[in-house]
Every structure is written in structure tokens, then in C-alpha cells.
Amino acid sequence: MAQQGRTGEHEVYIEAVLSLVEGVPVGRATTYGVLAGAVGHGGPRQVGRVMAVYGSSVPWWRVVRADGSLPLSHQCEALVHYREEGTPLRGRITDAASLRVDLDAVLWMP
Template sequence: MVDPEEYVAVVLALVEQIPPGQVMSYGAVADALATTTGRNNPRRVGTIMARYGGGVPWHRVVAADGRLPPGHEQRARALLAAEGTPMRGDKVDMTAAWYPP
């Protein structure tokens, strides 16, 4: 199991790999790292994104239903639109924008 600081680093490294126009959910990030880190907590991923995500494409991590990061919806929507991310109303179209496909 990695320590909490290492977990922050691997979460941010994974988020950096999400290509423009695609997204992952908090839970998918946690699931993708579970085997190698021994941790699987979507809420922790959300906390990491809120505290440390400013240097990575934070807007590409959304809720499982496509909701945008709380408190940052307008900015996230603008960034996602600029990347051509498929949307359904105010949410990301998760079937079209999911990473990895």
C-alpha cells in the first residue's frame, strides 16, 4: 500500500494522462489505481482533486453521472467545451467521453 503522499502523486499522474475531450469519474480513477496502490476511495480522489488538482486537467474528472466538479461547474464546462467534450445538457455525456474508451 502506498502512503497518502504517494497516493496524491499517482492520482495526479493518472489525471494528467486523460486526453482532451475525454473524462474519468472519481470512482474510475480510484478503481484504476486500486491494484497498484492498495487504495480505492473515490471520495479521497475528490479531495485530492480539490486540494492539489490545480496543476492538472482537473476538469476531466467528474462524477459518475457526468456532473461537473462541485463549485467549479462554469469553469469546467468552458474548459470541456473548448476541448470538444461531448455534453448532455449540463453533464458530460459519459458514454461518448469515457476514458479509457
């Protein structure tokens, strides 16, 4: 449709990241670096920033750090989703500091 006349690369980048996150299947997960490489521009930090601002509209919990650890202030919320989706975790639930997603089993790539 004839709208969005301004193809701002900034918005294109945001939509690209969000689109990829929405494409992550249930029970799986990916990393900021993978998404950054998928869009072919910027870096993992830029992806993280997009998630921090616009991530509220996408399954952000399926995006974790390269080592499988969770976002600093959202691991508790992510934990709830992981339990519902049956996402395999490593470490001990009693210690969120060492809690990580088993990327070796659920890593998803676009």
C-alpha cells in the same frame, strides 16, 4: 535521483491520482470512482479530496462524477474548457443543474 527518501504512501497516492488525471486525453473524461479503482486503494471521496487540494496542477475538469455531472463549484470553469476541447455534453447549457458530460462517448479508462 537520490531524493524523496521518504516514500510516504500518502504522497504516493496523491501522485498516482494526479498522474492518472494528467493521462486523460483532450476531449475525454473519467470519473472519481474509476481513478479510485485505478490506484487500487481508498475510495472516490479520497480522490475528490486530492483533487480539491492538488487538482490545481492538473486538468481537473476532465474528472467528473459517475453520472457525468460536474464538481459543485467548478462546473462554470469546466464548461469553458469543455467548449475549447469540444467535449460532448448532454443537457442544456441554459441549465447548469442538468448539465453533464456525455460519459457514454468520452469516458476514458486507464
